[in-house]
Amino acid sequence: MSPSSLTTDRIVLASRPQGAPTAANFRREQAALPDLQPGQVLLRNRYLSLDPYMRGRMEEGPSYAAPVALDAVMEGRTVSEVLASRHDGLEQGALVVASGGWQTHAVVDGAGISRRLQAHGLPLSTALGVHGMPGFTAYAGLQEIGRVQPGETLVVAAASGPVGATVLQLAKQQGARVVGIAGGPDKRAYVETLGADVALDHRADGFAEQLRAAAPGGIDVYFENVGGKVFDAVLPLLNDFARVPVCGTIATYNARGAVLPGPDRLPDFFSQVLRQRLTVRGFIQTDFAALFPSFEAEMAQWLRDGRIQYREDIVDGLEAAPEAFFGLLQGRNFGKLVVKLD
Amino acid sequence: MSPSSLTTDRIVLASRPQGAPTAANFRREQAALPDLQPGQVLLRNRYLSLDPYMRGRMEEGPSYAAPVALDAVMEGRTVSEVLASRHDGLEQGALVVASGGWQTHAVVDGAGISRRLQAHGLPLSTALGVHGMPGFTAYAGLQEIGRVQPGETLVVAAASGPVGATVLQLAKQQGARVVGIAGGPDKRAYVETLGADVALDHRADGFAEQLRAAAPGGIDVYFENVGGKVFDAVLPLLNDFARVPVCGTIATYNARGAVLPGPDRLPDFFSQVLRQRLTVRGFIQTDFAALFPSFEAEMAQWLRDGRIQYREDIVDGLEAAPEAFFGLLQGRNFGKLVVKLD
Numbered sequence: 194m195s196p197s198s199l200t201t202d203r204i205v206l207a208s209r210p211q212g213a214p215t216a217a218n219f220r221r222e223q224a225a226l227p228d229l230q231p232g233q234v235l236l237r238n239r240y241l242s243l244d245p246y247m248r249g250r251m252e253e254g255p256s257y258a259a260p261v262a263l264d265a266v267m268e269g270r271t272v273s274e275v276l277a278s279r280h281d282g283l284e285q286g287a288l289v290v291a292s293g294g295w296q297t298h299a300v301v302d303g304a305g306i307s308r309r310l311q312a313h314g315l316p317l318s319t320a321l322g323v324h325g326m327p328g329f330t331a332y333a334g335l336q337e338i339g340r341v342q343p344g345e346t347l348v349v350a351a352a353s354g355p356v357g358a359t360v361l362q363l364a365k366q367q368g369a370r371v372v373g374i375a376g377g378p379d380k381r382a383y384v385e386t387l388g389a390d391v392a393l394d395h396r397a398d399g400f401a402e403q404l405r406a407a408a409p410g411g412i413d414v415y416f417e418n419v420g421g422k423v424f425d426a427v428l429p430l431l432n433d434f435a436r437v438p439v440c441g442t443i444a445t446y447n448a449r450g451a452v453l454p455g456p457d458r459l460p461d462f463f464s465q466v467l468r469q470r471l472t473v474r475g476f477i478q479t480d481f482a483a484l485f486p487s488f489e490a491e492m493a494q495w496l497r498d499g500r501i502q503y504r505e506d507i508v509d510g511l512e513a514a515p516e517a518f519f520g521l522l523q524g525r526n527f528g529k530l531v532v533k534l535d
Numbered sequence: 536m537s538p539s540s541l542t543t544d545r546i547v548l549a550s551r552p553q554g555a556p557t558a559a560n561f562r563r564e565q566a567a568l569p570d571l572q573p574g575q576v577l578l579r580n581r582y583l584s585l586d587p588y589m590r591g592r593m594e595e596g597p598s599y600a601a602p603v604a605l606d607a608v609m610e611g612r613t614v615s616e617v618l619a620s621r622h623d624g625l626e627q628g629a630l631v632v633a634s635g636g637w638q639t640h641a642v643v644d645g646a647g648i649s650r651r652l653q654a655h656g657l658p659l660s661t662a663l664g665v666h667g668m669p670g671f672t673a674y675a676g677l678q679e680i681g682r683v684q685p686g687e688t689l690v691v692a693a694a695s696g697p698v699g700a701t702v703l704q705l706a707k708q709q710g711a712r713v714v715g716i717a718g719g720p721d722k723r724a725y726v727e728t729l730g731a732d733v734a735l736d737h738r739a740d741g742f743a744e745q746l747r748a749a750a751p752g753g754i755d756v757y758f759e760n761v762g763g764k765v766f767d768a769v770l771p772l773l774n775d776f777a778r779v780p781v782c783g784t785i786a787t788y789n790a791r792g793a794v795l796p797g798p799d800r801l802p803d804f805f806s807q808v809l810r811q812r813l814t815v816r817g818f819i820q821t822d823f824a825a826l827f828p829s830f831e832a833e834m835a836q837w838l839r840d841g842r843i844q845y846r847e848d849i850v851d852g853l854e855a856a857p858e859a860f861f862g863l864l865q866g867r868n869f870g871k872l873v874v875k876l877d
Contacts, residue, residue: 457795459804460763462801466817469817474812
């Protein structure tokens with residue numbers, strides 16, 4: 194099979210969103226794949242991960258990664274099979290996690306391969322979720338920043354999602370009291386099944402009062418992965434020396450650049466940081482890459498043992514990706530959102 | 536000399552300030568001292584430290600320490616001589632740093648003694664400044680949070696004050712490029728003599744642009760001890776992985792509880808924390824008490840060697856304390872502000 198005979202079915206960024214992204218920001222097209230150069234591999238993408246960070250890549254402006262160029266394929270992490278290889282050590286048939294993008298096939302070089310999958314008895318899609326970037330975000334953020342101690346109270350939002358659900362379960366393993374927050378009664382009920390001491394629905398009336406009641410001793414760790422009104426309700430409940438790992442502020446992604454109404458809470462926030470000796474620290478999982486091998490081994494074991502539960506929301510076919518992504522930004526998915534490309 | 540025969544000349548908190556404190560918030564009076572109980576010492580206060588944190592103690596509301604009660608003596612750290620002792624190990628004539636308060640004499644128990652001064656060839660008043668709490672705040676905040684690396688850029692405000700001047704010099708010792716900021720041309724010139732790579736006057740026209748020019752590679756550590764417009768100018772210049780030790784936000788002390796005009800910058804700030812993987816951490820020097828012995832020994836040596844410079848602003852007599860304190864909050868002092876009580 195010659196790569197030059199292959200085309201890829203792909204979704205490109207057609208325009209940059211103003212506010213919430215819409216279907217008009219994407220375009221589906223067929224494109225020829227280039228010939229393989231030395232060091233490159235041809236991939237068949239089998240699963241595509243959809244994640245909140247992709248919203249940031251659609252924008253120009255400062256971020257921890259360059260934006261997707263107009264008319265370029267949308268970035269995304271994939272579980273992929275090597276169809277042809279000019280890369281030493283990656284033979285045809287190997288399974289990898291790669292920057293395969295929103296498309297059926299891709300040609301990438303070594304930098305585009307983040308991990309080779311070993312046989313570990315887990316479904317392939319978990320390499321994009323609980324056994325991949327989201328699970329590792331939970332593991333590393335807790336270990337390096339949250340450092341929850343037995344008996345302390347941890348609060349995590351989006352607790353039915355892949356990061357939050359893993360944070361919740363790891364914190365319980367570590368002896369913490371855990372309040373898990375999700376949107377809607379079904380997700381709230383699911384969070385309860387994960388072992389949360391209290392599960393709350395942030396859409397319920399009186400949410401802030403419920404959170405206060407759920408954390409009578411205050412909050413020692415707030416794993417910040419949503420922002421917005423959950424953050425607002427958490428802020429007055431933080432204990433002295435509380436830690437706030439910040440790995441996502443999805444509620445404000447669409448407001449970027451918007452001027453928010455006052456009052457300006459930033460100076461008071463700094464006063465609180467000082468008074469309470471708070472630690473607020475942003476991170477992405479690659480900052481702690483040295484921890485990945487231990488995560489990969491430990492998490493595989495916990496999953497095989499059933500000590501860590503996970504839930505996936507798998508949609509079928511590339512054409513379903515944009516609508517599924519819009520739903521993700523609105524919290525409509527339930528579990529790790531993955532597109533099956535086979 | 537019987538303690539009961541002694542009175543203290545003292546300044547008490549007469550009322551809580553609304554906005555900036557005024558003379559009406561204080562009252563000077565004579566008061567009898569109680570008899571010494573077992574474990575207590577009678578102190579003659581020789582120097583009283585005036586510090587920005589005292590503004591917070593005048594307020595009710597949450598802080599890391601209880602407020603001063605109405606009609607109680609204003610809290611303050613002193614260098615004091617033991618006049619009489621019922622405390623084992625503290626004999627008459629011993630010199631200590633104590634919570635002596637805004638008064639000429641005090642009866643305190645062991646908890647009120649923070650440190651016994653050894654003979655180290657330094658002026659007594661330095662135990663309240665460069666060789667005391669402010670110097671240690673600089674030392675500990677840099678070592679535990681700032682962790683400036685050779686070649687990185689550190690910015691510190693109030694750089695003619697005891698914390699800022701020490702941060703500046705320690706960061707230079709550690710190989711950093713340092714931008715020191717102070718208010719007014721005299722203080723700016725003094726900051727230059729301390730070895731700052733660039734010294735800026737935050738009152739000058741075009742300050743924000745000057746700061747940008749002074750940090751062409753961005754800012755890796757911002758030692759936050761003032762807040763206000765210096766902070767506003769620093770924020771867009773922070774580099775990825777920047778560290779912001781927060782030990783004071785003096786510019787907003789008087790605004791506490793005030794509703795600040797919009798826009799609300801807090802959500803955007805959290806987006807920046809995430810995008811740039813910032814670390815923001817509040818601390819007070821007692822959080823790092825385990826480091827004090829090494830600080831005390833190292834700093835004494837650096838001071839004797841002339842490797843660390845310092846400047847004191849010594850005012851004479853207890854009656855001068857309120858006005859000197861108002862000046863401190865407005866930046867009118869020049870160097871560590873100490874009241875000589877002899």
